[in-house]
Amino acid sequence: MSGKLNLMGKTLFDKIWECHIVKEIEEGPSVLYIDRHYIHEVTSPQAFRSLEEKNIPVFRPHQVWATADHNIPTQDQHLPIKDTLSAQQVQLLTENCRKHNIKLMGIGHPFNGIVHVIGPELGITQPGMTIVCGDSHTSTHGAFGCLAFGIGTSEVEMVLATQCLLQHRPKIMRIQIDGQLQPGVLSKDIILYLIARLSTNGATGYFIEFAGDTIRNLSMEARMTICNMSIEMGARGGLIAPDETTFTYLRNREFLSDEEWEKQLPIWKTLYSDPAASFDKEIRINAADISPMITYGTNPGMGVGIGDKIPLLKDVEASAQKDYRHALAYMGLNEGQAMNGLHIDYVFIGSCTNARIEDLRIVADFIKGKKKSEHVTAWIVPGSKQVAEQAEQEGIGTILRDAGFQLRQPGCSACLAMNEDKIPEGKYCVSTSNRNFEGRQGINARTILASPLTAAAAAITGHICDARMLL
Amino acid sequence: MTSKKLTNIISTAVPLPAENIDTDQIIPARFLKATHREGFGNHLFYDWRYNNKGALNPDCILNQPAWSGRILIAGKNFGCGSSREHAAWAIKDYGFDVIICSFFADIFRNNALNNFLLPLQVSEEVVQQLLQTVTAYPSLILEIDMAQTLLSVRELNLHLPFPMNSYKKSCFLNGHDDLAYLLSIKEEIKNFERNRPVYK
Numbered sequence A: 001m002s003g004k005l006n007l008m009g010k011t012l013f014d015k016i017w018e019c020h021i022v023k024e025i026e027e028g029p030s031v032l033y034i035d036r037h038y039i040h041e042v043t044s045p046q047a048f049r050s051l052e053e054k055n056i057p058v059f060r061p062h063q064v065w066a067t068a069d070h071n072i073p074t075q076d077q078h079l080p081i082k083d084t085l086s087a088q089q090v091q092l093l094t095e096n097c098r099k100h101n102i103k104l105m106g107i108g109h110p111f112n113g114i115v116h117v118i119g120p121e122l123g124i125t126q127p128g129m130t131i132v133c134g135d136s137h138t139s140t141h142g143a144f145g146c147l148a149f150g151i152g153t154s155e156v157e158m159v160l161a162t163q164c165l166l167q168h169r170p171k172i173m174r175i176q177i178d179g180q181l182q183p184g185v186l187s188k189d190i191i192l193y194l195i196a197r198l199s200t201n202g203a204t205g206y207f208i209e210f211a212g213d214t215i216r217n218l219s220m221e222a223r224m225t226i227c228n229m230s231i232e233m234g235a236r237g238g239l240i241a242p243d244e245t246t247f248t249y250l251r252n253r254e255f256l257s258d259e260e261w262e263k264q265l266p267i268w269k270t271l272y273s274d275p276a277a278s279f280d281k282e283i284r285i286n287a288a289d290i291s292p293m294i295t296y297g298t299n300p301g302m303g304v305g306i307g308d309k310i311p312l313l314k315d316v317e318a319s320a321q322k323d324y325r326h327a328l329a330y331m332g333l334n335e336g337q338a339m340n341g342l343h344i345d346y347v348f349i350g351s352c353t354n355a356r357i358e359d360l361r362i363v364a365d366f367i368k369g370k371k372k373s374e375h376v377t378a379w380i381v382p383g384s385k386q387v388a389e390q391a392e393q394e395g396i397g398t399i400l401r402d403a404g405f406q407l408r409q410p411g412c413s414a415c416l417a418m419n420e421d422k423i424p425e426g427k428y429c430v431s432t433s434n435r436n437f438e439g440r441q442g443i444n445a446r447t448i449l450a451s452p453l454t455a456a457a458a459a460i461t462g463h464i465c466d467a468r469m470l471l
Numbered sequence B: 001m002t003s004k005k006l007t008n009i010i011s012t013a014v015p016l017p018a019e020n021i022d023t024d025q026i027i028p029a030r031f032l033k034a035t036h037r038e039g040f041g042n043h044l045f046y047d048w049r050y051n052n053k054g055a056l057n058p059d060c061i062l063n064q065p066a067w068s069g070r071i072l073i074a075g076k077n078f079g080c081g082s083s084r085e086h087a088a089w090a091i092k093d094y095g096f097d098v099i100i101c102s103f104f105a106d107i108f109r110n111n112a113l114n115n116f117l118l119p120l121q122v123s124e125e126v127v128q129q130l131l132q133t134v135t136a137y138p139s140l141i142l143e144i145d146m147a148q149t150l151l152s153v154r155e156l157n158l159h160l161p162f163p164m165n166s167y168k169k170s171c172f173l174n175g176h177d178d179l180a181y182l183l184s185i186k187e188e189i190k191n192f193e194r195n196r197p198v199y200k
């Protein structure tokens, strides 16, 4: 499948895609060249093992960057990891990186953090690149105007061995969002709104370009949140054309020198969809229609506005009713119930969706001078070491601790609960992460996805509430 | 992974009608700590197959001896969520070679293909028909002819071609994987690196 003939103009996606095609296989996929490959401890060990068995070297080690994030503890990181299997995975990553000459920002390293937080923060992620990682939320990097997507371990092995992947060109969808957001509505609300509207498979087979003045007015952090969760609609990835906000963000980053920045700038400026480019599907959204969102079910598409009620069973598509009932039973909620006022037990502010410095600032601004509700356990897990440090410098750490929040060390933590940060059975957790699947945060844990602002408000009042009333 | 070719499959099937079965259900994250590819089948659908005390859950269809086989039939959007290939390994390791569904999540489909686990896509109508029939008649035999990319169920008089590009088909028939192909064009890749095109 090749790009469709288009005399009128090219999409941003196609500009990048075409420049990375090594060759096309007849009646088959294309060979796509990969610029950056991020790896972590959980989805890489089998790839390295398999390469070693076949005696295949790593082809371009300097295009591979590694971090330990998925299973690491978020307390006492200076001590040996207690869980033996996690310790083994981290150890294996360290050995593999040493053997193959791959740069590792492991536990304790000043640049350590969640893979999708550190890539951009260190300037490794740059506009126009193809970027992959054995983690579905690799789409995050699309916020810089990249083709970034998650891959499986066999594909990790292919990229390690050849720096290439076999890919079919996806269809392209443009979601255009214009207008002013209501106060208290964050980019997390935009994406939760879109997923609720399009459903969890509404964009399967597509790559999404987000455009419009609402998107233009967002910070890089906020754009990353949107691209991060674009895959929860089934999309292969999401991307946003780079602009002045992007270029400014990339100044003074650790692995992007000033000379390189200046050299690349004119090229980056060509990265946009031509005005006459056509898309396989287009959706327009009015930003003013979006209110703070909250999920009630067990997939990210089961969300409503904070003041709305859980839909009635009769309003759900017949074929989905059984799963719907099951989801509500799992969550201990009823059809027609208001989410507002629901008593909650945990608040988790973290993950590659919402654990950047801007997210921590939003939370700190909001809770300054307030105290968390007594019955709530509130964890804040910064996305990276650098975020954690900056938070301390800005006094955010003190504000959080004074309010009774536990400020942890960076890692994926309760986003997928591979380490000890698990939500107990039956408990409600308002979480800024990206997935509310059954058991995702612990066996029978009940996850409610929301923005950092809504999560912070829930921590203060002890129940789901509209943060705007406390602003 | 040793590549295993897949040609013809004649087998009974297991119906799993739920939609949006995500990879966290297929294999929960707490089982992802192994560093091998083998053995994940033991943890397939763990929280469905076992209750929280570790005892078999008799309600789960995978624990009911009436249904077995190399084919899994599932509700739409199978394999959504995390990119973990462990999901495909677990399904294959458990003994399935084919999943029939009207709609696969993208990354999961690739992971399945890379492990010679066939993601066989048919219309939602056909999936529903198969789910109902197999639920009522567990001994129903399904036949898959890879060379013809054809799914047949004689009792239902069903002979249905399914989509698969010729490159992947030949991979399945010959047991070749993408890695072998990519390694074979390494010179072309190096050449590409030397003459990187610019954006137009």
Ligand code: SF4
Residues within 6 Å of the ligand: A069, A070, A114, A115, A116, A135, A137, A351, A352, A353, A411, A412, A415, A416, A433, A434
């Ligand atoms: S924070 Fe969650 S979604 Fe993000 S990389 Fe870690 S596990 Fe994946």
